[in-house]
Structures are given as C-alpha cells and as structure tokens.
Amino acid sequence: MKDQNERRLFTAVAVSLALIWVWQLFFAPPPPVAEEPGADAAVEAASPSPAAAPRGNPAVAVAAAEAACTGTASVIQTEKAILEVSDCGAVRSVRFPGQQKALVVTGWWKWLWERVTGNESGGWHPYTGGEEPLDLLVDGELLVAGRGAYALGGTWTVTSTDPLVQERRTPDGFRMVRTVRKGEKPDLWDVTIRLESDRPLMGPFWVGVADRFVQTNPYSTTSSLLALVDGDQETVTAPGDIQSPERFEGPVGWFGLGDRYFLAAAAPKEGSTGRLEWARVDSERVGAFYVLEATSLTPEAPIESSFTLYAGPRELRQLELAGHGFDEAVDLGIFGLFAKFLLITLHLIQSGIGNWGYSILVLTLLVRLVTYPLTRSAVVSGRKMQSLQPAMKELQEKYADDKETLNKEMMAMYSRNGVNPLGGCFPMLIQMPVFFALFTALQYEPSLFYADFLYVRDLSAQDPYGFLSLFVVIGMYVQQTMMPTTGMDPTQAQVLKLMPLIFGIMMWTSPAGLALYYSLNTVLAIVQQWYNTRTIPLIPPPGDSNVPA
Helix, strand or coil, X not given: CCCHHHHHHHHHHHHHHHHHHHHHHHHCCCCCCCCCCCCCCCCCCCCCCHHHCCCCCCCCCCCCCCCCCCCCEEEEECCCCEEEEECCEEEEEEEEEEEECCCEECCHHHHHHHHHCCCCCCCCCCEECCCCEEECCCCCEEEEEEXXXXXXXXXXXXXXXXXXXXXXXXXXXXXXXXXXXECCCCCEEEEEEEEXXXXXXXXXXXXXXXXXXXCCCCCCCCCEEEXXXXXEEEEEXXXXXXXXXXXXXXXEEEEEEECCCEEEEEEECCCCCEEEEEEECCCCEEEEEEEECCCEEECCECEEEEEEEEEEECCHHHHXXXXXXXXXXXXXXXXXXXXXXXXXXXXXHHHHHCCHHHHHHHHHHHHHHHHHHHHHHHHHHHHHHHHCHHHHHHHHHHCCCCHHHHHHHHHHHHHHCCCCCCCCHHHHHHHHHHHHHHHHHHHCCHHHCCCCECCECCCCCCCCCCHHHHHHHHHHHHHHHCCCCCCCCHHHHHHHHHHHHHXXXXXXXXXXXXXXXXXXXXXXXXXXXXXXXXHCCCCCCCCCCCCCC
16 A cells, blocks of 8 residues: 555544444444343233233233233254243243353453452453353243234143144234245245134234343344344344334335344245234333234134244355345345355365364465555555656646646646556555455454464454454554555554554454454565565656656
C-alpha cells in the first residue's frame, strides 16, 4: 500500500469496522437481567374476554382446570437429533448426540480483574464447563399449540411413541393432537397438528415456540427466536425486544429458535396457511407463534396443519439439502457469494487435512496467493504515483488558488505518463469482499464449535490467552515500519498508528478461528510487502512530466 489513496481507503474501512465493533462491545444496550426461572407455566386460566389475550389476539384463553402433570418424559431420536417431550407440554428438549454445551472461556485479564476486585479467589482456569449436553431449549417449548391467549404447559397424554403422538383436552371441549414422525432425512421431522372440538369454538388457533432468552455478548451461543417471513430473516434475542405483540404480514417460510451454530425450526407445509406473530408468554419468555388462518372450529370441520421440522447445525450445505428455505438461517452478509465459495473451499481442505486449525491456515495461504497479483499491481501503481510526486507538488504550488485548473493539469499529467490515479486503489477494492466474506464465514461456521488447535480448545470461542490478538498487533506494527510515510498527512499517520491496536482488540474479542486466520494473514502480508519492496524498483520520474510553464 504505497499510494495515499490506498492508505485512506484501508484506514476508512478499518476505522468504520472498528467503531461498529467497539460500539457493540461497550455501548450497545445491556441485555435485561433474567430472573430465576420458576416452575413450568400451566396453561393460562382466563375468562372469555379480549383482555385475557395479548393485544392482537382477541380470542378467549383456554381454561386451566386440568389435572397436574407429572413430568413423565418420552424421547424420539434420529441419528442427528433427540426430541424429548413431557406430559407437561410439547417438545421440552432439543439435543444433539455427543454435543456438549459451549465451554465457558475466561481470559486471564478477566480473571485478574475479578481477583483484584475480590470477586475471584480461586486459580485461573481458561476453559471450564462443557460437561452437560447442549440443549437449544432453556425453559420453553417447541411445537406448542393452542387457542386464544399464548400459553405454555398443560397436561398432555402420550398415546404412541413411534410415531410420537400427544393429546390434550381442555374442559371446554377443545382437543389437540400432535404427531411427530422421523422425516425422509436424518435431520428432518414430519409434524402434524390436529385441532378438534365437540362444540363450535372461536379462534385464533396457533402453533409456536417460546423460551427464555438472555443474550450476553455478540458471540454468545444463547438461543434466540428466528423466523423467515416474506424472504427476510427476523430475530428476537431477549424479552425486552418485544414490548407488545408484533404481527408480520407475508408468507411464513419457517419459525423456531437457534444459537450461532444450531437450529430447530418448523416450516409450514403446502396447504398450511397463517401469519407470524412475536409475543410475550410471561415476564421471562417470548415466542414466535404461527397463527392459523382458520378462525373457527366445529365438530364437523377439524383443523389440521402440517410442518417440516429441522433440528441440526446451522451449516449451510446441510440446510440447503434440507430445503424449505432453511438455508436462509445462515446470513453471510452482503458478500455472501464470496463467503459461500470460501466455506466450500474450507470444507474441501478440511476433508483432506482433518484439522480445522490447519485448514484455516491453508485457506488463508490460498487467499493470499490468489490475490497476490492484485497486491503487486497496487504496489506498482504506487511506485508510479510516487515518481510523479515532485511534479504534483509543483502543480499544487503553481495552481494553489485555482483548483479547477489544478485538477485539469494533474489529469493531463496522469494521461501523458500512463498513470491511473485509482490504479492502486482498485485492487484493494476487489480484495475487500474477500476480507469481509472470510470474516463472516469463519465467525459463523458450526464446524469450528469445539474444534481444537494447538493450545486452543474451541476455535469458535475467544482465545483466553490472548496470544493470537497480541500476534496481530505486533505483526501490524512491523508492517507499518515497512511502509513509507513520506508526504503522508500527519493526522492520517496518527490514525494508522492506532490501527494495530484497533485490530488487536477486534481479534481479542473474536472467535479464535477468525483470529488464527488474521494472524497468518498478517505474517503473509509482511512477507509480500518485503518481497515487493525488493523486487519492484523505484520508477524514475518520466521526462515529460514537467509542469507546463
């Protein structure tokens, strides 16, 4: 990056990215503090008045005069997922065989601070936890169904385990039958919700998912509500996000919940029509509810709605194979095309190497090799511009009071000498999509969850030792010492000095897999800069670049 335009572009992008990162880390509104969860909620008792239901749900709440549930659990399992139901509600647990909860990562700086403030008396343990199986549901239900006000719990009877069939009847004659069968693929399930009544009843009737969500930081693995409505992904991360019921217009692709790496979502099958609504269930729990189009129920006309349930990793290829638009749960940003290509390449490398850490290093090397011609082109353009600096300075002095003539003469000089003033900048613009695509792809790649490399036990989590971020800071400072600063604006020079620290903080708070990529990327950038400096000579000022008299 020899040209000032290149430096300005890189500085602007880096500072903008850093400001967003720092804002999320330090200035974003804090998540609401969750109270201790109480016992599982029984179905709400309510009178047949609009006040008993949430706003947007004017129908009657179901009466709750039911026998107490016992908590007896039944399990239906495939190769990739385990669904557990209880007579106290719908699906109460979504687990994955052999998958444990995320490790609790404690950086030495956090431990030291807690030790100084008296909040920590034990020794430093970089990694703790991870013994319990991962469960997407904390204190909620999946595939819950009902009429009127949104509520969880109630007493259900398991009448069959293969397929899994649950029934529930309320004193007002309303009967719900939920059937869950294993789908054609290991990560899909076929779900049917049948609503019956022995007398006419008014709706609304709904199927949904609700849970207690507490988002702790931008890289938390805590679950959140997710839905695809009219082709757009919608998300809710905490009860505070919903002050009143929020209704969405447009076709519903799917709805459910997921964390950074796993997803459990139901897609309405053809023939099932309805709309989506976010709503609170109680002070702690919020839900995504698919409100069926049918508004009345009679003994002669039961309501039946079918869904395809996906329960598995938020891995792009697997979601694409599952169909039903589940791949929209992976948001790779504005450079998604590049990110998909890089993820495919990363998986191909991993299939041959067998270690995600080494695969990331190989991918980084390949990216630098592929983009090297662009980097070298930028250096050559910078050398050409550098050769014109004396003549440019003369023009600036001569036409200091005539900006229009100055610009015209400078463009004429560029034309005479075959120099494109954006020649050094354009290759950098081409590289930016690659950088941001890698940034996003590595940040949300499920395969990095629990993937270890050298001293790092989980590449999806922060590096508790801080070695990778420190390596980035040192590498970028070394790179800066190799860059010429002659003629650079003093303010710009000061900003550039802060860039290593800013990027170091970014990598310090990032998943270790991303920090690993950027560490090697910094080393390769130093090597390329060293090589270019020695193989691309300074271009002497051309003879016809003199300032016109």
